[in-house]
Amino acid sequence: MMAKKQTKAKHVINREWCKGCGICVHFCPGNVLELDEWFKCFAARPDDCVGCRLCELRCPDFAIQVVVQSKQDQVA
Amino acid sequence: MKNKTAFIQGNEVCARAAIYAGVGFFAGYPITPSTEIAEFMARELPKRQGTFIQMEDEISSLCAVIGASLTGCKAMTATSGPGFSLMQEALGYAVMAEIPCVIVDVQRGGPSTGLPTHVMQGDVCQARWGIHGDHAIVAMTASGNQELFKITVDAFNIAETYRTPVILLLDIPSEGEIEVVERLRTAVKQGVDFHPYLPREDGRLPMSDFGGVHRYNVTGLFHDMWGFPSDDPQVVHGLLRHLADKINNNVDNIARFKEYYLDDADLVLVSYGSSARSALHLVESRRRRGEKYGLLELQTLWPFPHSIVREKCANARYVAVVEMNLGQITKEVKEAVDRPERVYLLNRIDGVYITPTDIRNMLRVIQGRGV
Amino acid sequence: MAYDDYIRKRFFPHIWCPGCGHGIVLNALTRSLDSLGFDKNEMVMVSGIGCSARISGYVDLHSMHTIHGRALAFATGIKLSRPELKLIVPMGDGDALAIGGNHFIHAARRNIDITAIVINNRIYGMTGGQYSPLSGVGVRATTAPYSNIDPAFDVVEMATAAGATFVARTTTYHVREMSKFFQKAILHKGFSVVEVLSQCPTNFGRRNKAGDAVHMMESYKNGTVVAGSADDVPGSGKIRRGVFVEKTAPEYCDEYARIIRVARKGA
Numbered sequence: 001m002m003a004k005k006q007t008k009a010k011h012v013i014n015r016e017w018c019k020g021c022g023i024c025v026h027f028c029p030g031n032v033l034e035l036d037e038w039f040k041c042f043a044a045r046p047d048d049c050v051g052c053r054l055c056e057l058r059c060p061d062f063a064i065q066v067v068v069q070s071k072q073d074q075v076a
Numbered sequence: 077m078k079n080k081t082a083f084i085q086g087n088e089v090c091a092r093a094a095i096y097a098g099v100g101f102f103a104g105y106p107i108t109p110s111t112e113i114a115e116f117m118a119r120e121l122p123k124r125q126g127t128f129i130q131m132e133d134e135i136s137s138l139c140a141v142i143g144a145s146l147t148g149c150k151a152m153t154a155t156s157g158p159g160f161s162l163m164q165e166a167l168g169y170a171v172m173a174e175i176p177c178v179i180v181d182v183q184r185g186g187p188s189t190g191l192p193t194h195v196m197q198g199d200v201c202q203a204r205w206g207i208h209g210d211h212a213i214v215a216m217t218a219s220g221n222q223e224l225f226k227i228t229v230d231a232f233n234i235a236e237t238y239r240t241p242v243i244l245l246l247d248i249p250s251e252g253e254i255e256v257v258e259r260l261r262t263a264v265k266q267g268v269d270f271h272p273y274l275p276r277e278d279g280r281l282p283m284s285d286f287g288g289v290h291r292y293n294v295t296g297l298f299h300d301m302w303g304f305p306s307d308d309p310q311v312v313h314g315l316l317r318h319l320a321d322k323i324n325n326n327v328d329n330i331a332r333f334k335e336y337y338l339d340d341a342d343l344v345l346v347s348y349g350s351s352a353r354s355a356l357h358l359v360e361s362r363r364r365r366g367e368k369y370g371l372l373e374l375q376t377l378w379p380f381p382h383s384i385v386r387e388k389c390a391n392a393r394y395v396a397v398v399e400m401n402l403g404q405i406t407k408e409v410k411e412a413v414d415r416p417e418r419v420y421l422l423n424r425i426d427g428v429y430i431t432p433t434d435i436r437n438m439l440r441v442i443q444g445r446g447v
Numbered sequence: 448m449a450y451d452d453y454i455r456k457r458f459f460p461h462i463w464c465p466g467c468g469h470g471i472v473l474n475a476l477t478r479s480l481d482s483l484g485f486d487k488n489e490m491v492m493v494s495g496i497g498c499s500a501r502i503s504g505y506v507d508l509h510s511m512h513t514i515h516g517r518a519l520a521f522a523t524g525i526k527l528s529r530p531e532l533k534l535i536v537p538m539g540d541g542d543a544l545a546i547g548g549n550h551f552i553h554a555a556r557r558n559i560d561i562t563a564i565v566i567n568n569r570i571y572g573m574t575g576g577q578y579s580p581l582s583g584v585g586v587r588a589t590t591a592p593y594s595n596i597d598p599a600f601d602v603v604e605m606a607t608a609a610g611a612t613f614v615a616r617t618t619t620y621h622v623r624e625m626s627k628f629f630q631k632a633i634l635h636k637g638f639s640v641v642e643v644l645s646q647c648p649t650n651f652g653r654r655n656k657a658g659d660a661v662h663m664m665e666s667y668k669n670g671t672v673v674a675g676s677a678d679d680v681p682g683s684g685k686i687r688r689g690v691f692v693e694k695t696a697p698e699y700c701d702e703y704a705r706i707i708r709v710a711r712k713g714a
Contacts, residue, residue, distance in 0.1 A: 021466030060470025136520030143524025
């Protein structure tokens with residue numbers, strides 16, 4: 001399998017801590033995140049993630065962790 | 077060889093005693109008639125690697141003292157009535173967070189700016205109830221310089237023993253081996269849970285210095301054994317009981333007093349601070365004439381030693397409380413004794429020391445012997 | 448993970464409202480501490496009272512939650528008696544500059560090595576939205592129902608005038624910048640002040656038609672400018688961000704150590 005050019009990222013969401021403020025959703029440059037019907041954030045389009053981690057950095061609730069996998073990880 | 081007598085101000089005695097007790101930090105704000113203590117500390121503490129700082133007001137002074145105490149050093153401040161009023165906020169914090177420290181209030185006439193250079197004993201009840209909320213407090217005083225030294229050291233000892241602020245009420249503007257109690261520090265090792273607010277079986281709480289291996293939280297809110305805010309009714313109830321009980325269950329251990337000729341006394345004078353000196357003078361001159369006068373000099377005012385006062389006054393026909401206010405301790409004495417109607421207040425409230433003659437004249441009135 | 452090591456996870460989720468800027472400040476602060484890599488036992492956080500003051504309970508440092516406005520005074524005591532400790536004091540706008548204003552200017556004047564973080568949400572949030580000395584004219588608050596007539600302090604100018612040797616301003620939108628400023632401030636020897644413009648959607652935003660947290664952060668993005676940049680022109684009406692003061696001056700604990708040497712020589 002060929003490694004894709006774009007960044008591969010996994011969004012680990014702590015649903016218990018997320019308060020649904022929507023800051024991550026609004027400011028995501030790749031429009032990756034959305035709030036679900038419980039107002040908890042989730043990665044609707046994870047493939048569009050550019051790995052900037054701004055959602056993680058701006059989350060007031062420590063509820064997002066972006067795990068960015070490097071290309072080498074993907075090859076392996 | 078001639079005896080050498082040095083005349084030393086009460087403030088300096090207090091400051092020297094604090095150094096003897098191991099004080100390592102002083103923060104204060106200049107105010108008559110306590111300033112000599114700050115001046116002494118500014119001179120002496122740096123020589124002993126200690127810290128002196130003049131803060132921007134009395135509010136911040138006691139705050140800084142509490143902070144310093146948390147790093148593990150014995151800390152104190154000194155002030156007078158108006159400054160003591162400003163300190164009530166931080167004093168309450170020290171009670172709640174159980175921080176050992178000593179606050180010296182060199183009393184002057186009040187309320188407000190009052191009589192800055194004259195003495196009164198008007199802050200006795202403020203020491204007891206100046207801060208909001210139920211609490212127990214320790215307040216001590218002394219009548220002479222020799223005693224003041226010992227009482228000041230005792231104030232530091234009690235602060236460390238019971239993890240509490242102690243107020244020293246002085247009204248003296250003008251040794252033997254004394255034990256110094258060191259801070260009880262936790263033996264809990266690094267990596268093992270340390271509970272800063274979990275009392276031992278004997279009610280004492282070992283501390284850990286800020287900067288040490290145990291990181292914990294300190295707050296003025298009601299808190300659990302970790303020091304974290306809690307409004308769980310059980311936690312609130314338990315903490316308030318603990319804060320009161322640790323002092324009130326040790327009234328006799330904290331009580332310091334002196335008694336003179338009480339064994340067969342008909343008339344017991346109860347006094348404290350400088351007025352106790354005048355009382356003692358009168359008692360001794362009356363004894364020389366065969367009159368059965370006695371004196372109970374209180375050095376711990378709060379917690380008030382009710383059972384001791386009751387016991388010492390049990391056989392007296394009259395009890396007269398000599399103080400320089402409108403009867404702040406008289407009320408407590410009346411509560412302590414069997415026959416409160418036989419308790420009289422002998423006072424002066426004009427900024428002038430009460431003299432043995434003043435006491436004698438007032439006693440004549442009480443005894444129905446005319447003015 | 449950065450925050451794992453620096454927060455007390457058992458107290459999460461925290462007490463702040465959804466979208467509150469305090470969480471973002473705490474987030475940036477924990478990442479700054481992680482990058483600096485100090486021993487946690489060498490760090491003390493002291494706070495006063497208010498929403499912002501709750502930060503101290505959430506960090507796994509020596510932490511002290513004190514009295515309204517007095518945090519810097521408590522911190523001064525700690526720092527002077529253990530100068531090797533790093534002191535961080537997060538404060539709200541009312542906490543730092545109303546009831547604590549005197550302590551603030553005097554700590555700055557002494558240039559004591561403490562980092563003060565003024566989280567400026569222009570409102571007393573915990574008590575339900577009263578105006579603070581940083582609210583400014585025209586703001587609506589529960590105690591200014593017809594709009595506020597109290598002019599606001601400028602924290603940067605005030606800290607500068609009072610003698611702080613590091614003064615910076617940023618916002619909760621500019622998280623990377625905030626982290627950078629925190630690190631600089633903590634490393635700075637002397638009194639350092641970082642003002643962070645922070646949203647209180649619950650008590651400021653709603654009452655002032657400023658929208659929710661997202662809208663308020665948009666206004667930080669569009670309504671501020673990096674000091675010294677091309678956009679930083681007089682009359683732009685934008686709030687300037689950046690490091691405004693970074694200088695060396697005698698630090699208070701160092702000066703006190705010198706006094707000890709003098710006194711002991713004489714003794």
